[in-house]
Amino acid sequence: MANIQQVAKHAGVSVATVSRVLNGQNTVSSKTKLKVEEAIKELNYEPSMLGRNLRNSESRIVLILIPTISNPFYLEIIKGIENVAISHNYNILLCETDSDPEKENIYFDLVRKKMADGIISMDPAVNVETLKQLAEKYAIIQCSEYGGGIGIPYVTIDNEEASYRAVKHLLQIGHTKIALMNTDEKFLYARERKMGYERALREHGIEMNNNYIFYTKDLGFENGQQAMKKILKLKERPTAVFAVSDLLAIGALKEINASGLNVPRDMAVVGFDKIDFSNMTNPTLTTVAQPMYKMGTTAAKMLIEKIQGNKVDSVILDFELVIRESTAG
Amino acid sequence: MANIQQVAKHAGVSVATVSRVLNGQNTVSSKTKLKVEEAIKELNYEPSMLGRNLRNSESRIVLILIPTISNPFYLEIIKGIENVAISHNYNILLCETDSDPEKENIYFDLVRKKMADGIISMDPAVNVETLKQLAEKYAIIQCSEYGGGIGIPYVTIDNEEASYRAVKHLLQIGHTKIALMNTDEKFLYARERKMGYERALREHGIEMNNNYIFYTKDLGFENGQQAMKKILKLKERPTAVFAVSDLLAIGALKEINASGLNVPRDMAVVGFDKIDFSNMTNPTLTTVAQPMYKMGTTAAKMLIEKIQGNKVDSVILDFELVIRESTAG
DNA sequence: TATGAAAATGTAAACGATTTCATTTTAGAT
DNA sequence: ATCTAAAATGAAATCGTTTACATTTTCATA
Numbered sequence: 149m150a151n152i153q154q155v156a157k158h159a160g161v162s163v164a165t166v167s168r169v170l171n172g173q174n175t176v177s178s179k180t181k182l183k184v185e186e187a188i189k190e191l192n193y194e195p196s197m198l199g200r201n202l203r204n205s206e207s208r209i210v211l212i213l214i215p216t217i218s219n220p221f222y223l224e225i226i227k228g229i230e231n232v233a234i235s236h237n238y239n240i241l242l243c244e245t246d247s248d249p250e251k252e253n254i255y256f257d258l259v260r261k262k263m264a265d266g267i268i269s270m271d272p273a274v275n276v277e278t279l280k281q282l283a284e285k286y287a288i289i290q291c292s293e294y295g296g297g298i299g300i301p302y303v304t305i306d307n308e309e310a311s312y313r314a315v316k317h318l319l320q321i322g323h324t325k326i327a328l329m330n331t332d333e334k335f336l337y338a339r340e341r342k343m344g345y346e347r348a349l350r351e352h353g354i355e356m357n358n359n360y361i362f363y364t365k366d367l368g369f370e371n372g373q374q375a376m377k378k379i380l381k382l383k384e385r386p387t388a389v390f391a392v393s394d395l396l397a398i399g400a401l402k403e404i405n406a407s408g409l410n411v412p413r414d415m416a417v418v419g420f421d422k423i424d425f426s427n428m429t430n431p432t433l434t435t436v437a438q439p440m441y442k443m444g445t446t447a448a449k450m451l452i453e454k455i456q457g458n459k460v461d462s463v464i465l466d467f468e469l470v471i472r473e474s475t476a477g
Numbered sequence: 478m479a480n481i482q483q484v485a486k487h488a489g490v491s492v493a494t495v496s497r498v499l500n501g502q503n504t505v506s507s508k509t510k511l512k513v514e515e516a517i518k519e520l521n522y523e524p525s526m527l528g529r530n531l532r533n534s535e536s537r538i539v540l541i542l543i544p545t546i547s548n549p550f551y552l553e554i555i556k557g558i559e560n561v562a563i564s565h566n567y568n569i570l571l572c573e574t575d576s577d578p579e580k581e582n583i584y585f586d587l588v589r590k591k592m593a594d595g596i597i598s599m600d601p602a603v604n605v606e607t608l609k610q611l612a613e614k615y616a617i618i619q620c621s622e623y624g625g626g627i628g629i630p631y632v633t634i635d636n637e638e639a640s641y642r643a644v645k646h647l648l649q650i651g652h653t654k655i656a657l658m659n660t661d662e663k664f665l666y667a668r669e670r671k672m673g674y675e676r677a678l679r680e681h682g683i684e685m686n687n688n689y690i691f692y693t694k695d696l697g698f699e700n701g702q703q704a705m706k707k708i709l710k711l712k713e714r715p716t717a718v719f720a721v722s723d724l725l726a727i728g729a730l731k732e733i734n735a736s737g738l739n740v741p742r743d744m745a746v747v748g749f750d751k752i753d754f755s756n757m758t759n760p761t762l763t764t765v766a767q768p769m770y771k772m773g774t775t776a777a778k779m780l781i782e783k784i785q786g787n788k789v790d791s792v793i794l795d796f797e798l799v800i801r802e803s804t805a806g
Numbered sequence: 807t808a809t810g811a812a813a814a815t816g817t818a819a820a821c822g823a824t825t826t827c828a829t830t831t832t833a834g835a836t
Numbered sequence: 837a838t839c840t841a842a843a844a845t846g847a848a849a850t851c852g853t854t855t856a857c858a859t860t861t862t863c864a865t866a
Contacts, residue, residue: 151852162816167854177814197592198536199852202527202821208592209570217552218753226546230573239587241538242571244559258568262822263526263537285478369757398757405759424547428698428727430734430759480822491846496824506832506844528822531851591852 150191152199159187170195206265209239210451211255213269215247219367219395220423221440222270225291228444229268236452238265247273259286266451272335287454291447292438293337294462301454303446303463307337310436310467311344311390314418317434317469318388319352323416325384327360329375329391329400331367341392341420360386364396372399380407387415388475394419394426397433401474405430417474431473439465479520481528488516499524535594538568539780540584542598544576548696548724549752550769551599554620557773558597565781567594576602588615595780601664616783620776621767622666623791630783632775632792636666639765639796640673640719643747646763646798647717648681652745654713656689658704658720658729660696670721670749689715693725701728709736716744717804723748723755726762730803734759746803760802768794 152170156163161180168176169184176184187193201207210233214222226242233240241264243255252274258264259282266287269279276295282288283300294302318326328345331338346356362378364371372391376399379389391397397419404415411417411431419426422437442465450460481499485492490509497505498513505513516522530536539562543551555571562569570593572584581603587593588611595616598608605624611617612629623631647655657674660667675685691707693700701720705728708718720726726748733744740746740760748755751766771794779789 152854153852163853164817164855165815168815171854175814180814194586194589194591196531196852197587197590198527198531198534199821200854202525202531202823202851203853203855205527205821207527217555218549220547220549223546227573234583239570239592241568244556254563257523258526260523261526262523263568369753402757402759424698425754425757428731428754428758430731481824482822492823493825493846493848494844497845500824504844509844525822528851529824531822531853532824534851 150193152193152195155184155187155191155193158191159183205262207263208237209241209264210448210455211241211243211258211264211267213243213245213252213255213267213271213274215245215271215273217242217244219393220425221393221395221421221438224423224440225270225444225447228441228446229291229448230444232445232448232452236448238452245271245274247271249275249278252278256282266455268447268451272337287451289447289451289454289460291443293335296336301450301460301462303443303450303465305438305443305465305467307340308344308347310420310469311341311392312348313344313469314420314436315345315348315390316351317471318390318416318418318475319348319354321416321475323386323388324352324354325357325360325386325388327362327379327386327389329362329364329372329379329389329396331364331392333363338392345390367393367395369395369399369402372396372401373403374399376400376403380404380409385415388417389415390418392420394421394423394433394435397435397474398425398429401429401431401433412473412475419474422470427472429474431476434472434475435470437468437470439467479522481522481524484513484516484520484522487520488512534591536592537566538570538593539777539784540570540572540587540593540596542572542574542581542584542596542600542603544574544600544602546571546573548722549754550722550724550750550767553752553769554599554773554776557770557775558620558777559773561774561777561781565777567781574600574603576600578604578607581607585611595784597776597780601666616780618776618780618783618789620772622664625665630779630789630791632772632779632794634767634772634794634796636669637673637676639749639767639798640670640721641677642673642798643749643765644674644677644719645680646800647719647745647747647804648677648683650745650804652715652717653681653683654686654689654715654717656691656708656715656718658691658693658701658708658718658725660693660721662692667721674719696722696724698724698728698731701725701730702732703728705729705732709733709738714744717746718744719747721749723750723752723762723764726764726803727754727758730758730760730762741802741804748803751799756801758803760805763801763804764799766797766799768796 152163152166156166245252268289268291270291272293280298290302333339362375364375397417404411419433419435422435426433426435453460481492481495485495574581597618597620599620601622609627619631662668691704693704726746733740748762748764751764755762755764782789
């Protein structure tokens with residue numbers, strides 16, 4: 149495998165000149181440039197990123213931290229990140245943390261060891277303290293979920309408002325007994341979405357009923373099924389349920405169907421995220437569309453700015469309520 | 478940010494000694510080892526992968542080539558790859574090719590430029606010629622889909638047999654008019670699965686009916702919907718359909734439901750892959766389970782062997798037919 | 807033709823580790 | 837106390853780039 153020295157020798161110039169050709173600098177005469185390019189071709193030379201990266205003290209790699217790859221919610225975001233990254237000559241390392249601090253730390257080590265130039269964190273369970281510390285020395289952006297007030301830039305939507313609108317939609321089509329399928333309130337988004345739920349009810353003069361609020365451990369399909377099982381057992385059964393993730397909602401849907409009830413006639417369902425599958429279910433799912441692709445591109449741009457040493461501000465993007473069959477009474 | 482020189486100075490030893498401590502070599506006296514470890518702690522030193530990688534001529538990164546991140550089929554495989562990779566101190570770069578040779582080439586360049594030590598290709602649309610050429614100089618393994626006879630090791634299942642069994646199951650529960658929802662036969666797995674379909678029919682003395690064979694451009698949900706629309710319009714409508722991917726099958730399911738017909742009473746459906754969502758649909762989907770996680774770990778182990786310069790043989794793993802509601806007559 | 811600024815090229819020092827080979831230290835045997 | 841082999845350590849080369857600085861070449865102008 150040829151290196152820059154051999155190319156230089158073969159072309160009869162210095163390595164500096166070869167490097168200049170490689171990097172498209174204009175201080176090379178077209179004659180020597182030609183010679184060099186010929187040598188490159190003849191030797192089948194490919195510049196090594198290893199040497200370049202060391203010299204430039206960069207890895208051209210950014211980390212994406214997600215709790216699990218199994219939730220399609222992240223896929224669209226990742227695509228957004230990737231496209232921006234690629235176009236800026238960065239590559240992305242996808243890191244599944246399983247919300248495990250141990251695994252998380254392995255990935256944090258990658259940036260400490262210069263294997264990565266920055267991090268986009270999408271893990272709601274991330275250790276905020278560690279993240280904060282890390283952010284003092286390295287470029288970090290939070291995406292979708294964020295720790296507030298720790299000074300790390302984030303991109304997200306207005307979760308309270310989104311939740312408010314979703315529930316308001318249910319109220320407007322006549323529901324009054326509305327269950328909330330939420331996750332652990334240690335997550336900021338869970339608290340915010342609950343607040344939106346409360347505000348909507350309050351606004352319609354409906355009293356909060358704690359029996360209608362269910363907490364699940366994760367955002368997965370099975371959690372939705374289990375929670376719905378409990379809901380269906382309630383003496384005063386609600387007529388609608390708002391789930392804070394599509395996967396939960398799809399689990400709920402399945403359980404309702406299995407119980408012989410009809411969606412939306414007997415029970416309306418609203419999800420959150422607008423993952424691809426929310427359109428594949430029967431009936432299709434009403435859901436809050438997060439601008440996932442945009443979130444990804446935005447986060448990536450912010451990170452690259454940060455890596456370049458610039459100051460960046462947090463961003464709050466718009467969402468959209470998508471009404472489909474599961475509430476189309 | 479401290480480097481190894483400063484640690485050496487601070488500990489009053491040479492860089493060689495520090496390096497030895499770092500790499501856990503046993504030729505360091507416990508006394509100096511202690512000194513060095515102290516210095517490392519005091520200076521908050523983290524060894525740079527950039528320097529190490531250059532010196533070792535390796536990147537400790539492997540590439541995974543997938544056509545699209547949107548098909549959950551790949552997720553489980555990726556998990557398998559990742560776990561093995563991590564435990565061998567490799568990191569994975571997930572590369573979505575969109576089956577676009579242009580994008581593909583960008584990723585191939587990463588290994589040419591030493592940014593990656595090897596490739597696991599899962600893209601059926603990969604340019605076999607390029608791959609073959611690349612495999613002469615770099616470590617490459619094919620996973621799930623493979624170009625036969627090009628000398629690149631692969632891990633896969635027996636697609637012909639798997640398809641045969643799926644169709645045989647439909648025959649056994651009484652179906653005789655069975656449609657095949659296939660993809661482009663330029664893909665090896667498409668040809669193989671069609672052969673299995675034919676063999677099963679032949680064995681039951683049923684004549685192949687080309688009107689019952691449908692080709693889709695991709696393996697996505699929408700393709701399944703569209704194909705099913707055509708199937709439902711047939712004058713002599715089949716009573717069962719075998720789709721070569723779960724996403725296709727789920728699209729078919731949705732379309733059948735929408736048309737007012739019942740699965741499995743009016744139309745039985747069998748998918749392929751056993752993605753998570755195949756269990757979330759209504760009804761749940763009968764499907765061929767590929768050992769995705771195992772495929773991932775196997776491919777990763779093979780790749781690492783290959784990177785280390787060893788010869789590796791191709792592997793064919795077992796599959797399993799999972800019978801669920803969509804054929805439970 | 808001589809001059810000097812601008813353009814082109816080269817030299818050599820980084821970047822931060824690992825490792826070979828040489829040298830020093832240690833410790834056990836006499 | 838002396839010797840010797842083994843253990844511990846260090847000096848310096850190396851991996852493959854980029855780039856600051858020094859030097860040479862070019863060429864329009866006087």
